[in-house]
Amino acid sequence: xxxxxxxxVTDMTPVxxxxxxxxxxxxxPLTRAGRPRLTAQRRPGTTARDExxxxxxxxxxxxxxxxxxxxxxxxxxxxxxxxLYHYFKxxxxxxxxxxxxxxxxxxxxxxxxxxxxxAMTAPQRLHALAVFDGRQLLRGRWNLGALYxxxxxxxxxxxxxxxxxxxxxxHYLLLSQTIAEDNGVDPAAADLPFRLVEALVNxxxxxxxxxxxxxxxxxxxxCVRVVGVADPRALHECTREVLTSGGEExxxxxxxRMTWDTGDVVNHVNGRAPQ
Amino acid sequence: xxxxxxxxVTDMTPVxxxxxxxxxxxxxPLTRAGRPRLTAQRRPGTTARDExxxxxxxxxxxxxxxxxxxxxxxxxxxxxxxxLYHYFKxxxxxxxxxxxxxxxxxxxxxxxxxxxxxAMTAPQRLHALAVFDGRQLLRGRWNLGALYxxxxxxxxxxxxxxxxxxxxxxHYLLLSQTIAEDNGVDPAAADLPFRLVEALVNxxxxxxxxxxxxxxxxxxxxCVRVVGVADPRALHECTREVLTSGGEExxxxxxxRMTWDTGDVVNHVNGRAPQ
Numbered sequence: 306x307x308x309x310x311x312x313x314v315t316d317m318t319p320v321x322x323x324x325x326x327x328x329x330x331x332x333x334p335l336t337r338a339g340r341p342r343l344t345a346q347r348r349p350g351t352t353a354r355d356e357x358x359x360x361x362x363x364x365x366x367x368x369x370x371x372x373x374x375x376x377x378x379x380x381x382x383x384x385x386x387x388x389l390y391h392y393f394k395x396x397x398x399x400x401x402x403x404x405x406x407x408x409x410x411x412x413x414x415x416x417x418x419x420x421x422x423x424a425m426t427a428p429q430r431l432h433a434l435a436v437f438d439g440r441q442l443l444r445g446r447w448n449l450g451a452l453y454x455x456x457x458x459x460x461x462x463x464x465x466x467x468x469x470x471x472x473x474x475x476h477y478l479l480l481s482q483t484i485a486e487d488n489g490v491d492p493a494a495a496d497l498p499f500r501l502v503e504a505l506v507n508x509x510x511x512x513x514x515x516x517x518x519x520x521x522x523x524x525x526x527x528c529v530r531v532v533g534v535a536d537p538r539a540l541h542e543c544t545r546e547v548l549t550s551g552g553e554e555x556x557x558x559x560x561x562r563m564t565w566d567t568g569d570v571v572n573h574v575n576g577r578a579p580q
Numbered sequence: 581x582x583x584x585x586x587x588x589v590t591d592m593t594p595v596x597x598x599x600x601x602x603x604x605x606x607x608x609p610l611t612r613a614g615r616p617r618l619t620a621q622r623r624p625g626t627t628a629r630d631e632x633x634x635x636x637x638x639x640x641x642x643x644x645x646x647x648x649x650x651x652x653x654x655x656x657x658x659x660x661x662x663x664l665y666h667y668f669k670x671x672x673x674x675x676x677x678x679x680x681x682x683x684x685x686x687x688x689x690x691x692x693x694x695x696x697x698x699a700m701t702a703p704q705r706l707h708a709l710a711v712f713d714g715r716q717l718l719r720g721r722w723n724l725g726a727l728y729x730x731x732x733x734x735x736x737x738x739x740x741x742x743x744x745x746x747x748x749x750x751h752y753l754l755l756s757q758t759i760a761e762d763n764g765v766d767p768a769a770a771d772l773p774f775r776l777v778e779a780l781v782n783x784x785x786x787x788x789x790x791x792x793x794x795x796x797x798x799x800x801x802x803c804v805r806v807v808g809v810a811d812p813r814a815l816h817e818c819t820r821e822v823l824t825s826g827g828e829e830x831x832x833x834x835x836x837r838m839t840w841d842t843g844d845v846v847n848h849v850n851g852r853a854p855q
């Protein structure tokens with residue numbers, strides 16, 4: 306790893322291109338084509354579905370899942386309850402869609418990581434994966450990962466979220482097992498990197514600023530240390546290359562994260578429509 | 581650390597001596613003195629307060645906090661709602677008492693750790709603390725840590741739990757900062773050991789067996805690795821000594837954990853009253 310190498314991600318799947326962040330002044334960028342509605346748009350998003358999810362994300366994480374009715378969600382969006390049912394049949398469906406937002410982007414990122422040239426080592430992949438995944442967990446407007454432990458999740462029809470999360474867990478596990486074995490670390494440690502990244506859910510309320518921005522990197526360092534990598538600093542350059550390959554613009558679909566340090570909310574779209 | 585040294589804990593505070601586990605056949609050991617009541621005892625515990633907490637722990641973690649009324653809790657214990665109010669004024673009070681169970685035993689253990697002779701090194705203390713704390717989080721009948729992210733926690737009168745948890749977090753932080761500094765690790769990593777132990781909340785549903793039993797040790801290893809300790813195995817003997825010092829019996833009040841590996845639920849009390 307002495308030579309500087311330029312990792313290129315060859316396959317980028319736009320996962321969350323419909324996302325539009327709130328502006329610095331708290332208003333929403335209203336860029337979508339006109340659709341008749343009774344009230345002005347109150348929520349970020351280019352579709353009514355996005356707005357419903359934003360409202361549900363706020364209400365579930367601040368008022369509680371049990372205490373939030375679909376009627377309350379519809380009112381919070383400014384649409385009729387009947388319109389909401391056009392997009393989601395049940396409250397569980399909304400919960401499932403929200404939870405999926407916490408894993409889908411990272412799952413889509415995994416094949417891209419596998420195709421990076423030159424091929425990444427297992428520690429490089431785990432580190433980059435953890436940084437990407439950690440940013441996803443921290444970047445939303447609501448702490449959706451806090452919904453993981455809801456009692457209502459038991460027995461609820463939460464597919465495809467449940468199997469998606471399990472796929473993601475297994476991917477972490479296999480990568481981590483490889484690294485632990487190479488370093489002579491007890492294989493039982495291999496489950497912990499996934500758990501460490503999810504622990505960001507408990508750190509979500511860290512005040513905006515450089516400390517919060519750097520959490521995913523610190524967690525990624527911890528992930529590789531846990532499986533026996535003595536000096537994670539050697540992995541930083543590779544992770545930075547991978548997560549910015551192709552330039553900020555084309556990479557936007559993968560990591561359009563909010564930057565909090567200046568108080569601004571900046572995103573790759575930045576005033577123009579996704580390509 | 582070449583010589584075998586016998587760590588002794590000189591101050592043991594009985595924290596959870598009133599706890600009595602469910603028997604293998606699902607019945608409760610009914611050892612307390614007769615107290616007139618309308619129904620047979622349904623819940624473990626030597627006091628009505630314990631029974632109320634057990635019922636609330638089950639209902640909050642399986643039905644949800646919002647969906648559980650104090651009346652429902654009283655019914656689940658087999659007492660009148662008025663009797664419940666004798667012990668807890670509000671549902672928040674019950675929640676606070678439950679949450680305190682997740683931190684109080686470990687907070688009481690910290691002064692004992694500080695008095696161990698010969699004095700422990702910082703990595704030894706962090707490791708033993710993490711094992712003890714992790715066992716506490718896993719040992720209960722209900723996953724109380726899952727209540728940490730309840731929206732209802734915001735603004736609720738959850739003292740002394742909130743400040744207790746913050747005290748515990750700061751203790752981890754200071755220990756971890758010392759170790760990180762000694763190992764040239766970024767000080768930002770020092771917040772992660774506490775988070776790693778709390779991640780056991782997400783692993784609580786691991787099926788009973790040796791794998792679950794060993795989780796606290798693996799998490800403790802990960803905690804010290806995160807702050808730069810290359811080989812945690814050197815700490816295992818010290819942790820074992822500290823957590824069993826004075827023999828299993830006198831140590832019961834500190835770490836009377838359930839062992840799940842045979843399907844039995846065994847506790848140090850094992851048929852006799854705590855001394």
